[in-house]
Every structure is written in C-alpha cells, then in structure tokens.
Amino acid sequence: MGVPVVLLVSFVACLLGCHREQVRDAESVLSIEAPMGKQVEVPYKRNAYGKKIVALTFDDGPFPATTNRLLDLLREKEVQATFFELGTMASRYPEVTKRVYDEKHELASHTMSHKQLNKLRANEVATEVSQARDVLRGITGEDPKLVRPPYGAINVVVAENVGAPMILWTVDTEDWKSKDASAVLERTKATVFDGAVILMHDIYESSVDGAGMIIDELRKDNYEFVTVSELSELRGVELKDGEVYGSFRP
Numbered sequence: 001m002g003v004p005v006v007l008l009v010s011f012v013a014c015l016l017g018c019h020r021e022q023v024r025d026a027e028s029v030l031s032i033e034a035p036m037g038k039q040v041e042v043p044y045k046r047n048a049y050g051k052k053i054v055a056l057t058f059d060d061g062p063f064p065a066t067t068n069r070l071l072d073l074l075r076e077k078e079v080q081a082t083f084f085e086l087g088t089m090a091s092r093y094p095e096v097t098k099r100v101y102d103e104k105h106e107l108a109s110h111t112m113s114h115k116q117l118n119k120l121r122a123n124e125v126a127t128e129v130s131q132a133r134d135v136l137r138g139i140t141g142e143d144p145k146l147v148r149p150p151y152g153a154i155n156v157v158v159a160e161n162v163g164a165p166m167i168l169w170t171v172d173t174e175d176w177k178s179k180d181a182s183a184v185l186e187r188t189k190a191t192v193f194d195g196a197v198i199l200m201h202d203i204y205e206s207s208v209d210g211a212g213m214i215i216d217e218l219r220k221d222n223y224e225f226v227t228v229s230e231l232s233e234l235r236g237v238e239l240k241d242g243e244v245y246g247s248f249r250p
Contacts, residue, residue: 051224052194055231056081056211057169058202059110059148062089062096070208071099077215081105082228083202084148084167087112087132094139101140106227108146108167109133117162118155125161146228146239154244165239167228168246169199173214175207184210185217192218195235195248197228 061067062085074081083100085107090097101107111117112131120128129147136144147164154166171191173184184207188198198214200207215225232239235248 051222053224053226053231053234054171054192054194054196054198054218055228056198056200056214056225057084057148057167057228058082058200058207058211059084060089060114061085061202062093062100063203064093064096066205066208067093067096067202068099069205070202070211071103071105073208073212074105075103077212079215079225080227080230081225082108082146082167084108084110084146085132085136086110086114087135088114090132090139091135097136097139101142106146106229107136107140107142107144108148108228109136109144109164110148111150114150116151116153117149117158118153120157122157122161125158126163129162129164159242159244162242164241166242166244167197168244169197170247171196171198173198173200173207173210175200175204175210179204179206181206181209181213185213188214189217192223193247194223194250195231197231197245197247 056079058070058081061083083105085097085100087109097107109129109132111128112135113128115124115128117125117128133143136142145164146167147162148167149158149162152168159166170193171188173187175184178184178187184200188210192198200211202208218225226234229239231248232245235250237245237248239245
C-alpha cells in the first residue's frame with residue numbers, strides 16, 4: 001500500500017524532524033539523518049497484565065551463540081520479543097530462526113542485506129524486502145508482517161515499495177556502541193516509557209546480559225514485555241503498510 005507523498009514528507013520534514021544517530025554496519029560506522037518513529041497517540045487501553053507495556057526488539061540476527069542464549073533467557077523469564085532478522089543471516093542459520101518462530105516470538109524482517117534503503121531505487125527496495133520475506137517464509141511457512149528499515153532510513157520511495165508496516169524505535173539502548181550491559185540498562189531506564197519500542201541487537205553477548213537486566217529492572221517498576229504486534233493491538237492501533245511506527249503511548 002502506498003503512502004501519499006505530501007503526508008510522508010510532512011511527517012519526515014515538519015512534524016517529527018530528524019535526529020542524527022551513530023549507526024553501524026558490517027564495514028564502518030557512519031552518521032545519517034534518520035526520522036524518529038511516529039508517536040501514535042491513542043486512548044489508553046489497559047492490557048491483560050494491568051501494567052505498563054513495552055516491546056523488546058532485536059536486530060541483525062540470528063547468530064547462533066548469542067541468539068540461542070537470548071532465547072534461553074527469554075524462555076526462563078517468560079518474555080516474548082520481536083526479532084527483526086536479516087535474510088542473509090536467517091539463510092545461514094535457519095535452525096535458529098526456526099527456534100525463534102517455534103518459541104512464539106514475533107519474527108519480522110530487517111531486509112535481506114542491511115542496505116540503506118533510502119539510497120536505493122524503487123525496484124531495489126522491493127527486492128531487499130521480498131528476498132528477506134522469501135527466506136523467512138521458506139523457514140517458517142509464514143510471511144513476516146513487519147519490516148524495520150536498516151538505520152531507520154526512510155523516504156517516499158521506501159514507504160511506497162516496502163509493502164509492510166515499518167517499525168522504528170523510541171528507546172535506543174546503543175548496545176552496539178557501548179557493548180556494556182550496565183550502560184545498556186542505564187540508558188534504557190533513563191528513556192523508557194509506557195508504550196516504548198526498545199532497540200537492541202542479538203549479536204552481542206553484552207546485549208544478552210543487558211536484556212536480562214532490563215527485564216528484571218523494568219518489572220520492578222511495573223512494566224511487562226510484549227511483541228510489537230501485541231503492543232499495537234493492546235493500544236488499539238492498526239498497523240498499515242507503508243506507515244511508520246516507533247511507539248504506542250497511552
């Protein structure tokens with residue numbers, strides 16, 4: 001489903017603006033302008049737990065050593081998370097992707113190869129998304145419903161060709177940068193709120209440690225953890241193709 005150009009440009013240029021964020025890829029670290037996730041303002045809908053709710057999300061996997069350890073931890077703590085997997089990684093480690101799916105976590109797409117989509121042509125954007133979708137469907141039998149554009153890099157061309165709701169974030173743990181579990185926890189505690197989408201990566205040991213600490217600490221403050229789709233449903237938000245979401249505030 002396409003997005004009207006006027007609305008998207010207004011979203012990117014006027015309503016939300018941009019933030020400069022250090023981002024990482026396999027080759028280098030660079031700075032880009034990435035739009036923040038859309039603030040979805042809806043009436044509060046009390047969830048099944050009667051608690052504040054957030055979504056833990058993990059990018060760039062799967063990677064056997066760390067993703068399997070994270071899955072063990074999530075099972076132990078009875079937490080469901082959302083995994084935005086790369087098609088290249090899922091094709092390399094399909095058994096880990098299948099475990100994510102079998103253990104009822106939300107399996108979503110981070111595109112095929114982590115390219116910066118806003119620098120691609122329309123057909124290249126569609127290919128990055130469709131190739132990852134085919135890989136994940138080949139492993140699980142289901143299409144992923146959500147896409148996280150690498151680096152949060154979105155423009156009109158991306159929105160019109162991604163063919164899925166685009167999920168960004170509102171709490172950036174910067175786990176890739178610090179590689180320190182305590183720093184990840186402190187950054188999360190300083191910026192978390194009811195309805196937040198928390199960005200992490202399941203390819204670092206320190207991120208797995210940090211995830212466990214985040215779960216324990218936020219639960220002390222009456223938070224519970226749900227998937228992105230559950231978070232949107234509990235807040236009464238219908239996720240639409242080509243639109244951008246980063247939080248679901250009460």
